[in-house]
Amino acid sequence: MTSDAMALTPKMPDAASLAAALYAGGPALELTVTDDGAVIQLCTAAGHPVVSVEAPLLIHVPDEAQRLLGAGVAPPAPPYWWTEVRAVTAAPGAHELAESVCGRLTMLLGGSTWPPGGARTTRVTVPDEPGSQxxxxxxxxxxxxxxxxxxxxxxxxxxxxxxxxxxxxxxxxxxxxxxxxxxxxxxxxxxxxxxxxxxxxxxxxxxxxxxxxxxxxxxxxxxxxxxxxxxxxxxxxxxxxxxAAPTEQRQLTLAFRTVHTPDQRLVLGRALEAAWRHLTGAPPIGWGTAEPVNLPWSPEQLTDLARDRAPAPTQLVVVGASDRTAIATQRVSRTTAGVAEDIRLTLGYEHPQHVPLDALESLAATLVTEHGLTTMLATLRAARRDLTVPAHWEPPPVPVSFTLGPRDVRTIGLAIASRPPIETPPRPVGSPAAPGLHYPLGDGTQPSAWAALQRLGAHLRTPTPTPT
Incomplete structure (x- = not known):
């Protein structure tokens, strides 16, 4: 088992400060480097890992430490350096050694450690016993x-x-x-x-x-x-x-895909930003390839990364300001149709009446008209506003709407796509000449909406008759 400790410092941990911090285990431990230099491990003489030190990460995004570590942490003002130390708890003394590595870093560089109150600077002796299975x-x-x-x-x-x-x-x-x-x-x-x-x-x-x-x-x-x-x-x-316990808190999730023609002028992330602004009144504040999210929001930089990694896909995490609880994952990939963005945006609300269900149709129109939307499914569930996942039962999400983009409407045929076997007829969104269709499915309180969504899906997959 691993237990973690963090050093949050206003200055970058350089070679000298890292060396001083790693000497917390004394001369008996050996130093190895893995993952192309991204991870430093302290090992016993027998080669058993004791602690692993990740490459320091420069955090530009406010409130990431509080989001991931809790309100009790007190990081420096951004930008600051996040150094993560993992202890193998099967090794006696490993967790104390991890805390001592972090404590020495903050003693030399300033800042704070997590867990709160866990900083130490003492020498920690680790027996030469197996630390991993x-x-x-x-x-x-x-x-x-x-x-x-x-x-x-x-x-x-x-x-x-x-x-x-x-x-x-x-x-x-x-x-x-x-x-x-x-x-x-x-x-x-x-x-x-x-x-x-x-x-x-x-x-x-x-x-x-x-x-x-x-x-x-x-x-x-x-x-x-x-x-x-x-x-x-x-x-x-x-x-x-x-x-499990009943809650008034809600999570609204939008799972949508946009597809773009490959072009040097293409800028990714704009569809996600449009959805974020539409539902929260503000853009995202940060993005990265993992958590903690460390970079200030920039569709241009996001695009550069995806272009550099192409044709391999790029996985991203995007966060918003702490007073507008929202988080998204985004996957950028090349497909036969073009450059696809698969986005899952989840927003948290204190009460059901705060969920902006009436904004979904206008958002669908914006995404269809300006951002190449192909599909979007919106669901609502009773779950934690902070968007974290507990290890107990939570009610499943319930569909509230589905949107089909103009390309698929054209392929299926407007006459068929606009007459599904569901209670509420779809509403055209986007250009009248090439509309998308927005299908309302309910207010998120009727589990029968899943059956309606299944009927809709089966109807849209029905082959179009070939004229004779």
């Missing part, structure tokens, strides 16, 4: 590695989609393995990490305080069998259902 050396940042599964044991109140977790997800996929992230029952995930873990066979494994394990997203009981966590039944664990 057999087989993990092939992927040194995982705790257990089998033929089918990479297991990461994490102890942190809120787990974000960090750069190292992104690397593990990619490495596990390349080796045809699942990633199983194991946490205590009181841990939560950020929305980007929950999205990244979504595709099977990856899994969020929660340690049930009453014994055993369960899936943090479905509640299905799990057990370690044949080198992986396997379901042992269909009934959700009691700990999963017991934590």
């Amino acid at each position: 057999p087989g993990a050396q092939a992927l040194p940042t995982v705790d257990v590695l089998t033929d089918s599964t990479a297991v990461v044991l994490a102890e942190r109140p809120l787990l974000p989609l960090t750069a190292w977790l992104s690397d593990i997800l990619r490495a596990a996929a390349r080796s045809n393995r699942a990633l199983h992230l194991v946490t205590p029952a009181d841990a939560r995930l950020t929305a980007p990490l929950r999205t990244a873990l979504g595709p099977a066979p990856n899994r969020w494994v929660v340690h049930d305080p009453r014994g055993g394990y369960y899936d943090g997203l479905s509640g299905v009981p799990l057990a370690w069998q044949n080198g992986t966590f396997m379901p042992t039944g269909d009934t959700p664990a009691d700990a999963f259902t017991a934590g």
Whole structure:
């Protein structure tokens, strides 16, 4: 299991300060460098990792530390440097060593540490004992590695989609393995990490305080069998259902795709910014490839990164100001139709009456007219306003609307697309000459909206009769 410590410093940790901080373990520990120099590890003489120090990240985005670490953290004013130190808790003294590395950095450079009150500067002696499970050396940042599964044991109140977790997800996929992230029952995930873990066979494994394990997203009981966590039944664990409680808070999620003709003048991210402004009154404030999000919002810089990585896809995380709770993931990819942006934007609200459902049709019109929208599904659910994911049951989302872009309307045929077997007829959006169609499905309180969406989907997939 890993436990983390952070140093948030106004000055960049240079070679001298890092050397002084790493000497917290004394001369008996050996230093190794992994991930092309991005991670420094302190290891015992036997080669067992004790702590890993990530490359410092320059944070320009306000409130990222508070979002991911809690209100008790006190970072310097942006920009500041975020240095993450992971301790392998199977190694005695590793967590104290991680805190000492962070404490020494802030002693030399200023700033603060997390967890609050955990800073120390003392020398920490680590016994030369194994700090990781057999087989993990092939992927040194995982705790257990089998033929089918990479297991990461994490102890942190809120787990974000960090750069190292992104690397593990990619490495596990390349080796045809699942990633199983194991946490205590009181841990939560950020929305980007929950999205990244979504595709099977990856899994969020929660340690049930009453014994055993369960899936943090479905509640299905799990057990370690044949080198992986396997379901042992269909009934959700009691700990999963017991934590559920009614809430007035709501999450509105828009999952939409835009497609653009490849062009040197193309600027990506504008569709997401338009949606953000339409629903919050302000643009996003930051973006990055992982969490913490470190760069100030810039569609131009986002486009440059995606262009440099093409034809490989680019995965991004985008955040807004703390007084307008919203977060998005965006995937930029090349398709036969052009350059696609697949966006999942989620916004949090304190009460149902605050959700701007009446703004969705005008947003659809803007995205159709100006940003190449192909599809958009809007859903609403009763869930935490802060957009984090707890390890207990939450009501599933309910569809409130679906939008079909002009290209697909033309392919299906306007006569067919405009007469679906649902209660409320669609409304044309965009140009009258080449309209998109916006299909209202409800106000987010009727689960029957899923059946309406299924009928709509089946109708739109019906082959168009060929004229004879």
